[in-house]
Amino acid sequence: MTAELTAMWQTIHEWRNDLAALIPKSQRPSDGMPKGTTNKLQAPLNISPLSALIQLDQTALDWAPPHCTTTKQARTWLATNAHTRAHDLQPDDHELFETDTRTTYNLLLHHLPAAKAQTPETRAKAQTKELYAPTIKFLADTLTQLGHPTSPATLRKWKERGHITETHQGYSLTQALEKIGS
Known part of the structure; x- marks a missing residue:
């Protein structure tokens, strides 16, 4: 991450x-305060x-x-x-x-x-907004539904090794998918 x-x-x-x-x-x-144009034919500042x-x-x-x-x-x-x-x-x-x-x-x-x-x-x-799973079990089920069968035991081992982290929101789906892809 x-x-x-x-x-x-x-x-x-x-x-x-x-x-x-x-x-x-x-x-x-960087040239000072932005200023508008005085030329009526020129487009105004975007x-x-x-x-x-x-x-x-x-x-x-x-x-x-x-x-x-x-x-x-x-x-x-x-x-x-x-x-x-x-x-x-x-x-x-x-x-x-x-x-x-x-x-x-x-x-x-x-x-x-x-x-x-x-x-x-x-x-x-x-x-993409980051998605979180509230529990390891939920993360395992979500990964399985996405076509990446992963056991809760494997996810716990990844957590111990620092491959996935738990935040107050839960476990990051992106981190788990990145680990699967590596």
């Missing part, structure tokens, strides 16, 4: 400039990419350590250390970090041209 967060931050970091390119240079936040850019930068600053004082430093640090950040967090903060990362990633995908987006599988995975 943490490797996926790092990969998302790497993508966010790499594609941030593509998002900024959707905003006219004179209206980017506030959606600007809003996404500001949210992306603020999310990076919120989760990066205090020594990262600029948005570029924050994005660069998260692109290489998101897994470290995730391990250092309490469970509730970890879940919030994961949610913020997925939200930022999906926001970026929404604004980039389709040609820039990743494969449909990767995009669908990032946009």
Whole structure:
């Protein structure tokens, strides 16, 4: 799961400039307060990419350590250390970090041209809400229904070895499927 967060931050970091390119240079936040056009023939500022850019930068600053004082430093640090950040967090903060990362990633995908987006599988995975099973037995039954018969004993062994983790929501179906696929 943490490797996926790092990969998302790497993508966010790499594609941030593509998002900024959707905003006219004179209206980017780095040039001061965004300003509207005085040319009546020019289209008004598209506030959606600007809003996404500001949210992306603020999310990076919120989760990066205090020594990262600029948005570029924050994005660069998260692109290489998101897994470290995730391990250092309490469970509730970890879940919030994961949610913020997925939200930022999906926001970026929404604004980039389709040609820039990743494969449909990767995009669908990032946009899919995480599903949880309340018990090991329920997780085993769900996996069996999905065509991956797995015994509760096997799932308990995976839990002991750290392949699947229990959160306050239950056991992650994604983690179990990733383990089956590995």
